[in-house]
Amino acid sequence: AARLKTTVFGKEIRYFAEIGSTNNEAKRLAAEGCPEGLIVVAEAQNTGRGRLARGWFSPFGKGIWLSVVLRPSFHPLDAPKCTLMAAVALTKAIHKVTDAPCGIKWPNDILYEGKKLVGILTEMSAEMDAINYVVIGMGINVNIAPDEFPPELRDIATSVAAAAGRPVSRLALLAEVLAELETVYCLAVSQGFDPVLDEWRKLSITLGQQVNVLAPGETFTGIAVNIDNEGALLVDTGQGVRRVLAGDVSIRPP
Ligand code: ADP
Known part of the structure; x- marks a missing residue:
């Protein structure tokens, strides 16, 4: 000590x-x-x-x-x-x-x-x-x-x-x-x-990267563009920005 x-x-x-x-x-x-x-x-x-x-x-x-x-x-x-x-x-x-x-x-x-x-x-x-x-x-x-x-x-x-x-x-x-x-x-x-x-x-090394988001029952890909003020990850899928909460998912490199 x-x-x-x-x-x-x-x-x-x-x-x-x-x-x-x-x-x-x-x-x-x-x-x-x-x-x-x-x-x-x-x-x-x-x-x-x-x-x-x-x-x-x-x-x-x-x-x-x-x-x-x-x-x-x-x-x-x-x-x-x-x-x-x-x-x-x-x-x-x-x-x-x-x-x-x-x-x-x-x-x-x-x-x-x-x-x-x-x-x-x-x-x-x-x-x-x-x-x-x-x-x-x-x-x-x-x-x-x-x-x-x-x-x-x-x-x-x-x-x-x-x-x-x-x-x-x-x-x-x-x-x-x-x-x-x-x-x-x-x-x-x-x-x-x-x-x-x-x-x-x-x-962070995640922001700006392409990520695979593995959520229960679904997987999607996009660019991790930011975190919001609650710490959720914002992923631009090309069809809009999805908000991802830490409790639910894992992200992996594509
Ligand atoms: P993630 O969210 O990346 O899937 P977690 O944060 O839940 O992972 O951490 C648990 C996982 O980390 C385990 O399933 C195993 O694959 C991995 N792991 C376990 N022990 C270690 C360790 N000492 N160092 C690095 N990775 C580990």
Whole structure:
């Protein structure tokens, strides 16, 4: 904790050698009333999760498997934007430890050479019009060699060390992640999400690209032209602009 640059994030740390899912533990602690800024970190996750109940590969000692508890005052409808906010913070943190070009694939992945470095999973509990807590889960592949990924991930996953061409200190990167996250969160709380979404646009690799949108029961193709002020992706299909919400779809290169 002495090496952290933050005032709130990481003030309380729950560290585990091994855990099912850091998000589940963070949600449990949040429901019990833990303070904002508490983080859960683990060396390994046995049942790490992505979106839509997909698994997240989280080998021992090789990544940053991290969840942060937030208690924001903003409206529950704003909570999904926390994923975009986290993506901004993570990309800036990674840019601090390597010059390797990486950017944000809408809405929740950070890619290097088309492969995932980081996944983000935001979960929330709200009652009526008030947020009880938001948990932002981040899986950062830090020092995973290409051949250490299971075969089914080798074409889609990479690590910060592979991008940097050298091993990367997990502690140094964790300190940068928490610092960037605290900064961008304070910006969102004080000025709203518009400046955060502007930063997202600058760091995005999705905008301007042709994408296949895989929605339940339908697939379509178009150019990702922008995100709107709710963080939804706007896709120009040639027959009009379709608005795509993160909960429903995956996007893929054509
Ligand atoms: P997407 O929305 O891109 O389909 P998710 O955000 O739901 O993906 O993340 C889960 C998926 O990420 C899994 O189905 C798997 O394909 C992939 N995956 C799992 N673990 C890792 C990892 N450590 N690094 C990169 N990709 C992973």
